[in-house]
Amino acid sequence: MEAGHVFVEDVRDAMxxxxxxxxxxxxxxxxxxxKxxxxxxxxxxxxxxxRNLKxxxxSSIIHNEMDIRGKSDCKHCGLCRLAGHNRSKCP
Structure with missing residues (x-):
């Protein structure tokens, strides 16, 4: 559509x-x-x-039963997930 021109179809559609x-x-x-x-x-x-602004x-997540994990007896390595050592002592 060119500047300055209004087509009849456009006006009819708007009406x-x-x-x-x-x-x-x-x-x-x-x-x-x-009332x-x-x-x-x-x-x-x-x-x-x-929210604590300072x-x-x-986290503001509302946890339910599905989010509760069972207690584990020992810590696991963050790299290999094996028990008995940590990330700094991982073989």
Whole structure:
């Protein structure tokens, strides 16, 4: 489409779209006539999800039963995953 020119098809398409959207959004009634139920409960924030803004970042993951691992008897090497030594003593 060239600058300064408006095609008839574009205007017709815009008018059809405008007519189609007129009835899509009904007008809301006056806000003062809305029936608002009284607040019957108090919102209490979860302290476990509170972010500590200072220091090292902490995880906010909520763990469940699937995330709990069983206790292991000894430490394993971080490189080879074998028991009895650590990363610095790995053969």
């Amino acid at each position: 059809v779209a405008n007519r189609r959207m007129e009835n899509e959004f009904p007008v809301l009634p006056d806000l003062s006539t809305w 608002v139920p009284p607040m019957t409960f108090e919102l209490v924030p979860d302290k476990g999800l509170h 220091g090292h970042p902490q």
